[in-house]
Amino acid sequence: MKIDENVKSKEGLSAPFQPFGKTIPYIAAVGSLLFIWQIVAWILPEFLMPDVSQGLKRFIDNFSDPDFLNGLQSSLYRLAWGYPIACLLGAVLGLLGGVSKTFSVYLKSVVSILQSIPPITWVPFFVVLIGFGNLPIIFVITIASFFPMALSVLNATEGVNRTHLELARVMGANTRQLITKVYGPETLPAFVTGAQVAFGNAWRSLIAAEMVGGASAGLGWSISYAGEIADMEGVLASIVTIGTIAIILDHVVLNGIKRKLLKWRYTGGDEK
Amino acid sequence: MQTLQLKNVNKTFGNLKVLEDISLNVKKGEFAAIVGPSGCGKSTALRMFAGLETPSEGEVLANGKLVTEPDSNRVMIFQEHALYPWRTIEDNVRLGLELTNSPKNERRERVNRVLEKVGLDGFQTYYPHQLSGGMKQRASIARALVMDPEVLLLDEPYGALDAITRLTMQNELIKLWHGSNQTMLLITHDIDEALYLADRVFVMSSRPGKVVSEVQNEIPRPRDRNSVDFVKLRQEIMKSLDIN
Numbered sequence: 201m202k203i204d205e206n207v208k209s210k211e212g213l214s215a216p217f218q219p220f221g222k223t224i225p226y227i228a229a230v231g232s233l234l235f236i237w238q239i240v241a242w243i244l245p246e247f248l249m250p251d252v253s254q255g256l257k258r259f260i261d262n263f264s265d266p267d268f269l270n271g272l273q274s275s276l277y278r279l280a281w282g283y284p285i286a287c288l289l290g291a292v293l294g295l296l297g298g299v300s301k302t303f304s305v306y307l308k309s310v311v312s313i314l315q316s317i318p319p320i321t322w323v324p325f326f327v328v329l330i331g332f333g334n335l336p337i338i339f340v341i342t343i344a345s346f347f348p349m350a351l352s353v354l355n356a357t358e359g360v361n362r363t364h365l366e367l368a369r370v371m372g373a374n375t376r377q378l379i380t381k382v383y384g385p386e387t388l389p390a391f392v393t394g395a396q397v398a399f400g401n402a403w404r405s406l407i408a409a410e411m412v413g414g415a416s417a418g419l420g421w422s423i424s425y426a427g428e429i430a431d432m433e434g435v436l437a438s439i440v441t442i443g444t445i446a447i448i449l450d451h452v453v454l455n456g457i458k459r460k461l462l463k464w465r466y467t468g469g470d471e472k
Numbered sequence: 473m474q475t476l477q478l479k480n481v482n483k484t485f486g487n488l489k490v491l492e493d494i495s496l497n498v499k500k501g502e503f504a505a506i507v508g509p510s511g512c513g514k515s516t517a518l519r520m521f522a523g524l525e526t527p528s529e530g531e532v533l534a535n536g537k538l539v540t541e542p543d544s545n546r547v548m549i550f551q552e553h554a555l556y557p558w559r560t561i562e563d564n565v566r567l568g569l570e571l572t573n574s575p576k577n578e579r580r581e582r583v584n585r586v587l588e589k590v591g592l593d594g595f596q597t598y599y600p601h602q603l604s605g606g607m608k609q610r611a612s613i614a615r616a617l618v619m620d621p622e623v624l625l626l627d628e629p630y631g632a633l634d635a636i637t638r639l640t641m642q643n644e645l646i647k648l649w650h651g652s653n654q655t656m657l658l659i660t661h662d663i664d665e666a667l668y669l670a671d672r673v674f675v676m677s678s679r680p681g682k683v684v685s686e687v688q689n690e691i692p693r694p695r696d697r698n699s700v701d702f703v704k705l706r707q708e709i710m711k712s713l714d715i716n
Contacts, residue, residue, distance in 0.1 A: 363554040370522050371568040371619065372544035381567070385558045464558045464599050 237436075250433045258437040268422065272441075275406060275418040278334050282341025283402040287395050289342065290349025294394070297350070298357020298387075307354065311347040319344035319405040323412050332416065337409045344405035345398040352394030356387040389465070392458045399454060403446050419445075474535040474545065474622045474655055475500050476521055481530035483516055490516050492680035494530075498657055498672065503649055505658040505670035507709065513681030514659045518625050521657065522548040534623065544572050546623040547616040551631045553608040555600040561611050562587065562596035568619040582618055589648065590614045606637040610644070617648070624649075626658040630665070642668055646693065663709050667702060668695050675712050685712040 234252050241249045262268040297304035319340050326336030360383055368382050410420025419442055426434030459466055476498040483491040490513040498504040506514045519525040520532045523542035532539040534546060547568070555564045565583045574582075587593050590610040600608055609629060616624060629645075630638040642665060649656055660666050666673045673687040687709060691701050710716055 361554070363550050363552055364556060366524055367548075367550060367554045368567070368571065370524065370542045370544075370546075370548045371571050372542060373571045377571055381571070382556075385556070388558075462558075464560075467599050467602065 255436040258433045259440045262437055271417045271422050278337045279406055282338040286342045286345040286398055287349050290346040291353050294350040294353025295357055297354040320408045323409050337415055340409040341402045341406050345402035348397035349394035352390045356390030360386050389462055396454050399450055407442055477533040479531040481527040484528050489680035492682050494683055496674050501653045501655055503656045503670045504672040505666035506674045507660055507663055507666040508676030509678050510661055512676045512678035514676050515627055518627055518659050522625050544619050545621050547619055547621040548625040549612055549616050549629045551628040553612040555608055555611055557600055560597050560599055565615045565618050586614045586618045605633050623655045628659050663706055664697055667705050675709050
């Protein structure tokens with residue numbers, strides 16, 4: 201037998217890991233934001249809008265300030281609890297919804313109700329209930345970020361290709377093998393994208409909850425404190441910090457995991 | 473090798489009658505085909521042999537035994553190649569060996585042997601989306617052949633391919649079957665495909681599906697689609713389907 205059809209590109213069979221993919225447009229994006237900042241700084245007096253160089257210097261100096269490091273640590277600690285709990289909770293609920301139609305309707309209703317309430321509004325509720333500290337913020341992160349995960353996993357489980365399942369059954373698969381060989385790998389992309397959307401929600405609600413006074417330390421608290429004492433340089437440095445950390449976690453850590461887990465999606469050819 | 477039999481099979485989905493009193497008999501090692509318009513229930517009949525569907529009435533037998541569940545001795549090939557996009561070609565072909573826990577040290581060799589047989593040697597590490605439609609269907613045939621099944625159930629395997637690739641694939645299928653002693657049952661809506669490949673053709677009419685005729689095809693291979701005998705059989709089938 202001969203191969204007469206043309207084979208689609210084999211190039212990029214093991215595409216190199218590039219955290220910033222298209223580097224130049226990315227640098228341009230960062231550059232243009234900093235440029236706008238600098239133009240405003242030229243127009244306004246210095247106490248209202250410091251130069252880019254001053255802001256960035258403060259941003260770097262912050263990392264040798266024990267108070268700042270303490271706050272950063274508090275924020276990351278809350279994230280390290282709230283985000284994984286949300287992912288786990290979302291994945292479990294999503295899987296249950298994928299299996300049971302009734303539970304799926306129930307879950308979608310809960311999510312649509314929770315989605316219409318900004319997560320930040322839970323801060324006073326939890327502060328009254330359990331007092332200041334880490335716990336109310338962790339709860340808010342969890343509420344804000346479990347539902348993208350749940351919805352993503354739910355849809356993927358419901359949408360597992362019927363022929364893929366039947367094929368495994370015809371070849372003699374038992375229930376355990378159906379889960380490990382078909383359901384697992386087929387829903388994996390949904391776990392990863394769900395986790396990425398959930399991260400965005402977790403990060404935003406973390407900062408917001410710290411700002412409205414869920415705690416007395418953390419990145420969100422620092423920025424709102426800097427605002428109260430009109431320390432514009434501190435405000436800008438905090439904004440840069442918050443953005444930088446999110447970009448590192450999302451684009452480098454989560455995207456790296458994604459590329460590793462979903463290698464087949466990043467190989468050459470079309471019709472993925 | 474196995475015989476395949478449907479005995480007075482009826483199948484209804486709710487109020488819809490899909491199959492009505494179907495009886496058919498495929499001998500060991502025979503290449504048989506069921507031809508009929510879409511919606512005539514021919515896929516349902518095939519899925520019964522695969523153990524994916526149960527009859528409402530009647531019996532489905534393989535080698536004289538009731539079929540109640542899938543069995544890796546009877547493997548089905550689907551119209552949509554149904555390769556797993558997250559697995560490379562060799563991993564896709566290996567699937568059945570993993571599911572049946574065949575000895576690990578033999579797997580690679582068995583996979584390579586069958587890939588060579590279908591003409592996909594060298595494509596082991598490709599992902600399905602990197603191959604053309606015809607090559608995907610070859611891979612899905614390889615995935616079935618690696619199990620060394622006694623029966624191959626083909627559900628319109630070339631339905632999604634272009635006409636030219638389809639002709640090539642038909643020749644390849646005959647070569648794979650020839651001398652293998654495997655029992656083949658092919659579902660198709662293409663009368664020529666059925667007559668070119670099969671020695672026995674069951675013709676089904678639609679709603680509810682019934683076997684309206686059974687054609688014995690003894691034309692020697694390789695068959696000429698324009699020979700007098702071929703044309704005669706084609707007309708016979710068209711007549712039993714009320715075409716013309």
